[in-house]
Amino acid sequence: MLKVLAISGSLKSSSTNTTILRSLAISAPSNLQISIYEGIGNLPHFNPELDGDLPLDSVRAWRDCLQLSDGIIFCCFFRRIHAQANCGN
Numbered sequence: 001m002l003k004v005l006a007i008s009g010s011l012k013s014s015s016t017n018t019t020i021l022r023s024l025a026i027s028a029p030s031n032l033q034i035s036i037y038e039g040i041g042n043l044p045h046f047n048p049e050l051d052g053d054l055p056l057d058s059v060r061a062w063r064d065c066l067q068l069s070d071g072i073i074f075c076c077f078f079r080r081i082h083a084q085a086n087c088g089n
Contacts (some may be wrong), residue, residue: 004028005069006036009076017075024073031072037065 006025008018018036024036042058043048055063067074 002032003068004032004034004071004073005065006073007040007074009035009074011041017077021073021075022032031071035065035069037062 006021008015008021010017012018021034021036026034028034032058038057039061043062044056044059
């Protein structure tokens with residue numbers, strides 16, 4: 001069985017991203033286990049100076065989930081913004 005870690009791009013409880021991931025997990029074929037990572041809001045901002053031999057529990061849990069996964073799905077909002085340069089001729 002393939003194990004996939006699903007990560008929502010939003011912490012909002014009624015997030016569309018999370019709803020999509022939940023739907024994927026429910027409808028996944030029997031040979032695919034999709035687990036939604038619920039601890040993303042507990043992770044600190046990345047700072048390599050703080051990454052020593054004893055990481056925070058939240059960081060250790062995050063790393064454990066990543067290592068046990070065969071794949072990762074990120075579900076996040078994407079908005080394309082078209083910028084137009086004004087040359088002022």
